[in-house]
Amino acid sequence: MDLNLKGKTAFISGSTSGIGFTTAKTLLEEGVTVYINGRDQLSIEKAVIQLKDEVVGAKVFGLVADFSKFEQVENLIKRLSEIDILINNVGIYSSKSFFETSIETWQEQFQVNLMSGVALSKYYLKGMLDRNWGRILFISSECAYLVPPDMISYSTTKASMHAVSRGLALLTKGTGVTSNVIVPGSTLTKGAKTFLADKAKKYDTSPEAIEKDFFNNDRTSSLLKRFASTDEIATTIAYLCSPLSSATNGSVIKVDGGSSGGIL
């Protein structure tokens, strides 16, 4: 499908692997110039090489920035002055009880998960409004709805994103700019594969059995009953980046396999 994205430029935070990486690939296939990001030069170079191998003629570049360090975000903005599409994808989490989660962990997760998107939007939204076209996407999580007791800090950062995105959308009234939230459910990234493989080894069973067990016991609300592939998330992100999604603004779009429940 031609998403009418040729000639656009996108930045994706935290995109050397996982959902961000697959989104980069999907946008490159649509003719978008993509700036990927991670914390170190080596992992970025590896990802750029892989994307160039997989997508003929890919216009892909890398920008190092650790979103836990504000000065690195400022440097990134100095190096990339203008983009059409901003995908606030970077996200970190921990699995710990509320009482064991330190205030520093809360602060770090807010810095990386929420403030990265705030800082980048504060800068790039202005240019988008001036040019009367742009897309801002916040990658949230099913945890914003489920709030697992061992992930309260992560879930809170994700829920906050929804308010920021809605607020930004109100600033775009009457323009060609939109701001939306995408809510992935459990997704088969490298991290998830390692989690399944390690647990399978520990309990002397297969990753498939562990996956089944996860959806029977931990994500009981899932209708999909399996991890989504990164492609399944990236295709929805790519559509929302495109001019085809022009009537969707200030919205929350779920790609969570039904896990967050409810009708909203």
Ligand SMILES: NC(=O)c1ccc[n+]([C@@H]2O[C@H](COP(=O)([O-])OP(=O)(O)OC[C@H]3O[C@@H](n4cnc5c(N)ncnc54)[C@H](OP(=O)(O)O)[C@@H]3O)[C@@H](O)[C@H]2O)c1
């Ligand atoms: N996977 C899931 O099941 C799932 C479910 C719901 C929502 N989500 C959300 O979807 C988004 C992507 O998740 P994912 O699972 O695809 O991620 P991931 O596989 O864990 O990817 C991590 C990426 O983030 C980068 N990164 C980590 N910390 C960073 C930092 N401080 N500054 C800059 N880059 C950083 C890593 O780069 P380097 O290592 O190269 O530095 C890597 O490119 C996140 O916001 C996550 O919360 C994921």
